[in-house]
Amino acid sequence: EVQLVDSGGGMVQPGGSLRLSCAASGFTFSNYAMSWVRQAPGKGPEWISNINTGGGSTYYADAVKGRFTISRDNAKNTLYLQMNSLKPEDTALYYCAFRWFSGSYQWGQGIQVTVSS
Numbered sequence: 001e002v003q004l005v006d007s008g009g010g011m012v013q014p015g016g017s018l019r020l021s022c023a024a025s026g027f028t029f030s031n032y033a034m035s036w037v038r039q040a041p042g043k044g045p046e047w048i049s050n051i052n053t054g055g056g057s058t059y060y061a062d063a064v065k066g067r068f069t070i071s072r073d074n075a076k077n078t079l080y081l082q083m084n085s086l087k088p089e090d091t092a093l094y095y096c097a098f099r100w101f102s103g104s105y106q107w108g109q110g111i112q113v114t115v116s117s
Contacts, residue, residue, distance in 0.1 A: 016086050018113060036079075048068065051070045085090040095110045095111075
């Protein structure tokens with residue numbers, strides 16, 4: 001069974017940091033580019049970061065550039081998102097995801113990140 005299990009969320013004060021993890025199983029993790037997507041209350045999904053299969057190429061949305069860092073450990077089948085200098089507008093459900101070669105997407109269950117004083 002293919003699984004993406006998101007973890008590491010929680011509540012943090014503005015300016016704080018969190019590290020999200022996404023544990024992958026049931027497929028060959030190293031064969032797929034991976035993404036982090038977030039959805040804030042009342043808003044649509046926002047693609048915030050991508051990483052290629054080897055980890056050497058990354059993309060960040062302008063909203064998180066310079067504050068968030070995506071990485072992966074193919075030996076551990078795990079994707080990470082280090083989030084620094086968090087802002088209240090970063091409050092959202094965060095999902096890891098990847099696109100199968102067929103074009104459909106696989107999603108994690110989502111993890112809540114709340115930035116509030």
